[in-house]
Amino acid sequence: MYLHKLKIGNVELENNLILAPMAGVTNLPFRVICKEFGPGMVCTEMASSRAMFHNDEKTKRLFNTEGEKRPISFQIFGSDEESMEYACEYMNKFANIIDINMGCPAPKVVKNGDGSRLLLDLEKAKSIMEAVVKVAKVPVTVKIRKGWDKDHVVAVEVAKIAEEVGISAITVHGRTRSEYYTGKADLDIIKKVKESVNIPVIGNGDVVDEESAYRMFEYTGVDGIMIGRGSFGNPWIFRNIKYYLETGKKLPPPSNEEKLRVIEKHIELAVKEKGEEVAVKELRKHISWYTKNLKNSSEFRNRMNKIESKEELVKSLEEYFKTL
Numbered sequence: 001m002y003l004h005k006l007k008i009g010n011v012e013l014e015n016n017l018i019l020a021p022m023a024g025v026t027n028l029p030f031r032v033i034c035k036e037f038g039p040g041m042v043c044t045e046m047a048s049s050r051a052m053f054h055n056d057e058k059t060k061r062l063f064n065t066e067g068e069k070r071p072i073s074f075q076i077f078g079s080d081e082e083s084m085e086y087a088c089e090y091m092n093k094f095a096n097i098i099d100i101n102m103g104c105p106a107p108k109v110v111k112n113g114d115g116s117r118l119l120l121d122l123e124k125a126k127s128i129m130e131a132v133v134k135v136a137k138v139p140v141t142v143k144i145r146k147g148w149d150k151d152h153v154v155a156v157e158v159a160k161i162a163e164e165v166g167i168s169a170i171t172v173h174g175r176t177r178s179e180y181y182t183g184k185a186d187l188d189i190i191k192k193v194k195e196s197v198n199i200p201v202i203g204n205g206d207v208v209d210e211e212s213a214y215r216m217f218e219y220t221g222v223d224g225i226m227i228g229r230g231s232f233g234n235p236w237i238f239r240n241i242k243y244y245l246e247t248g249k250k251l252p253p254p255s256n257e258e259k260l261r262v263i264e265k266h267i268e269l270a271v272k273e274k275g276e277e278v279a280v281k282e283l284r285k286h287i288s289w290y291t292k293n294l295k296n297s298s299e300f301r302n303r304m305n306k307i308e309s310k311e312e313l314v315k316s317l318e319e320y321f322k323t324l
Contacts (some may be wrong), residue, residue, distance in 0.1 A: 002217035003245040006040060006224045008200060009139025009168035011071050011096050013040035016224030017213075017238050018171075019231060020204060021046055021075040021099065021143070023106075028064050029269035030286070033262060034231060035069050037239040040224070042072055046101045048114075049078030049087035063094065064273070071096035073141065077104060079113040079124060081131035092137040097168075100132055102158070103145040105177045116177035119148045125158060130165045139168035143204070143226075146189045149178040159193045159201070169200040171226050181229070191220040202226050209237070210244035217245075233289025235262065256294075260321045263290050264314060276310050283313070295324055 006016040019026060019034045021043035031042040044062055051059040065072055074095040076087045084100075091098055102125060104115030111117075118125040133140050142162050147153035155172050162170050172193050174185030185205025194201040203222035207213050208230035216225050230237050236254050243251050254262075266286060270279035284305055291297040300320045307313045 001245075002214070003242060006200060008097060008141060011139055013071060013224075014038075015040035015242065016202075017241060018073075018202060018224060018226045019043060019238070020171075020226045020228035021073070021101070022228055023104075025232070027062070027270075028066070028068065028273050029266055030235075031072070032068060032269055033266050034235040034238060036262075037235045037237070038242055039227075039238045041097070042068075043099060044072065044074050046075040046077050046104060047087070049076050049083040050080070052076070052087045052090055053083035063091070065094070073097040073099045075099040075101050075143070076132075077101035077109060077114045079118060079128060081127060084128055085131050085135045088132045088135045088140075092135070095138050097138055098132065098136055098140050099171075100129060100140065100142045102128075103143045103171075103173050103177075105145070105180050110177070116145050116148060119145065119154050119158065119177065120152060122154060122157060122161065126161045126165060129162060129167055133166040140166070141169045141171065142167050143171040143173070145173045145175055145177055146186055147176045149176050152176075153189065155189050155193050156196045159197045159199075163197045163199050167199065169202060169223075170197070171202040171204050174203070174205040187216065187219045190216075190222060194221050194223075200224065204228065206230075207241075210241055210250055213241040214245065233286065233292055256321055256324050259290060260317065263287060263317060267310060267314060271310050277308070280308060280310060280313055287313075287317070291320075296320075 003015055006013040017039045019039045019042040023045050026045050047059050047062045074091050078084045101115055102118045109115040144158050146155050159170050172190045174190050190203045200223035202224040203216045203220050204226040207216055207225050207227050240251050270283050288301050
């Protein structure tokens with residue numbers, strides 16, 4: 001009933017479970033790993049439209065999708081129309097969907113007027129959405145928060161503006177910017193947004209397991225859900241939620257053998273993408289997430305954080321998993 005295909009503009013997703021865009025996390029290797037477990041769509045890390053406008057190579061590398069299954073949503077952030085139009089025109093060549101970030105709470109993003117800062121200036125938010133929709137050749141979506149703070153809860157207003165200017169779907173994270181990731185995501189505001197517009201509404205925030213996914217669908221009536229931090233070290237979450245929504249039953253957790261296989265595949269992909277030196281450092285947080293709550297995992301993580309080579313990393317992982 002809750003699990004179904006989802007149409008965003010002219011793009012049809014196989015199902016309505018989506019991997020959220022997350023800076024420093026949803027790079028190519030992690031997206032490929034997650035896709036193995038069945039989300040209907042994955043999203044890139046957010047990219048700065050200004051950096052793209054100035055032809056920053058590092059930013060453009062965020063859009064490497066070699067060997068990935070489609071569809072993929074490409075997320076950009078910015079608050080000046082010229083660079084947002086430029087970024088959109090650049091991405092028209094390869095994006096299935098272009099997503100505008102109006103939810104990022106990070107101080108370095110907000111201080112430039114970008115991300116969730118736009119929720120304090122709805123005229124500017126409207127102007128940015130209009131500029132991107134005007135030049136986009138693919139569906140445009142927007143990801144927002146509940147509002148800036150408790151005195152500026154604007155999600156319903158923004159959703160109505162989005163629908164009016166031709167945005168194809170909206171994702172709502174049920175927290176204000178001032179809450180960051182504390183407290184609980186507000187399902188009531190997501191429900192209100194769903195009731196106020198006719199474009200697809202995707203619920204985001206605190207979907208960490210089968211029950212929380214079911215609750216998001218049941219309570220808010222959303223068309224789809226977006227999973228962010230619940231996927232850290234847990235790409236299986238998509239498979240688990242799909243199974244639960246289809247059968248009402250839970251799958252057993254992945255075996256240690258499967259965990260090790262997935263981690264080793266993640267390492268291979270990351271080294272291919274970033275080179276050994278960078279990849280091994282960047283993988284530390286992922287491996288910490290994968291091994292969280294396993295026996296003696298903190299001791300293992302302390303050892304792992306000193307490892308510099310892929311060979312040593314794989315060897316110590318295999319040794320550690322033999323002890324479990």
